[in-house]
Amino acid sequence: MKGYHVGRFKLGKRVLLANFGVMVVLIIAVALVWGQNAGQSGSDSEWIENLRKMQEEQQVETRKKEEIHEEQLFDVNSFEREQAVLAKIRRLGLDKKNEQGSIVTSGKLGMNLSAVSFWGTAWAWADILTTAKWTDDRGWRKGEMFVDTKGRFPAGEYVCTWEGMAEIRFGGDGTIVSYEPGRIVVNVVPRKGLTIWVRSQPNDGLKNLKLWMPGTEKQTSPFFPLFVERLKPFGTIRFMDWQLINNSELTSWQNRPTLENQNQEGRGVALENMLALVNELGSDAWFCMPAKADDDFVRQFALMVKERLHPDGKVYVEYSNEIWNGVFKQHTYVMNKAKNKAAKEGIKWDWLDEWAWEMKRIFSIWEDVFKDEPGRFIRVIASQEMNPWISEQLCTKIGKGNFDALATTAYFGNSHERGPIPKVSEAEILPRAKAMIRAGVMYLNEKRGPARVKHGQVAKEYSVAYLTYEGGQHFTPGGNTATSVVGMAQQLPEMYEAYLLNMKLLSQAGGQLFSAYYFCGPVTNFGAWGHISYQNEPLLDAPKYRAMLDFYDVKYPEPVLSMP
Structure with a gap:
């Protein structure tokens, strides 16, 4: 606005000088008209009328020049877009409090969800068949759940229900305790996993086959209660992995995951269920549009969100995920599109141009769908944390007022070492874990913190x-780093302190939302991404989860009796 006021001041000076010139011209004109009328028989009213006309013409001309110059100084449409963006971001980060005044959901905290899998420990679904891996087994359909989870799943009575005719058996950790048409009760003692076998004929009319987790048979929510309860502190839920965005080949709406086929044959979660989750939580949603999605897919997606998202909810919109990252197919897709366009049209057009073009495409469709509620969706440029230059380029290409947020990661960790994962002695695990965290914190202070400051400055420049x-933490096994060392680090007080520092540096750089990756999952040879390793893990053993809530002063979803 400072530039605008300076422009107004300069404009005022020009208008003042122009009006002074008009007065001089009018004085001369008065003298001429008076001289011409002197000694003539005409009335004074005639020359006064001529003077008035001359003055009006001069004022009209002056105003035209003023409007032209003002338009050059000030783009009204651009100003309105910028003000709309500012109005949006002022409403971000709002907390929800209970009757006692404690924050129960932080608008400054977000959470990514891990992909649905048959070996997952998140227990997202009341109907656990939603996560099953189905295969053919000698004429039976075999469904496997909770495989390789080391018994980290609920014990108790599971209830299987269905309509129509079918033969149903259970194995693994499940034992049938009662059987009647359409309903089986299975007692589960968690050890290695649960298996179901199903056989039916086409004319048996089998449908609505469900396997309800303990205590969930009668509930209307599709989600397991503890999954929902432990997600409540997070005001924004990012669904990138539920959508299976990385390497996605999805292009058309007709091929999207539905309630009938979700999580099967490489499909992600149905949009209906993602919206059901944020509606139950009362949180905001963050969706990624598949890299190859056509315009109709983007429009239909936006229309369903607008129709079904709870009235207080906002939606963050991002094009694909990490286009800058050469690991993913979406990077190659955008690179090839840019090369083909440059060659075909004979223009200079690189991958950043194509990336920006794709973002503009999806943003414009969402803008059209939400044109009567523009404050409900946030257009996100997602850039690379350690390369602020990419942020500068993308923001310049998309333009001020045409997006609402710049996003990066906020990680800290070890270098990505290649090679086989080593084995270390029991005595080495703890000291190596502490040393690894110290090295990660040093890099966080020296490199990642300053990079975030630069991104914050770019965001400020574009308002x-x-x-x-x-x-979150980004420690991965490989090279000199053992999986056991990475696993040990997740439980240490030093990890809690590192998380507090990580979020502090983000906040100091102007960060308004910390979105952790990801909610729940075990330590594996690919990393330790879960902020709880299994859904009912005691929060005393989950320093990463507690650090996030403590930093933003959020009430724990359950009591924690003591702290380390």
């Missing part, structure tokens, strides 16, 4: 919010 789309 948008600075957010994270992923964040």
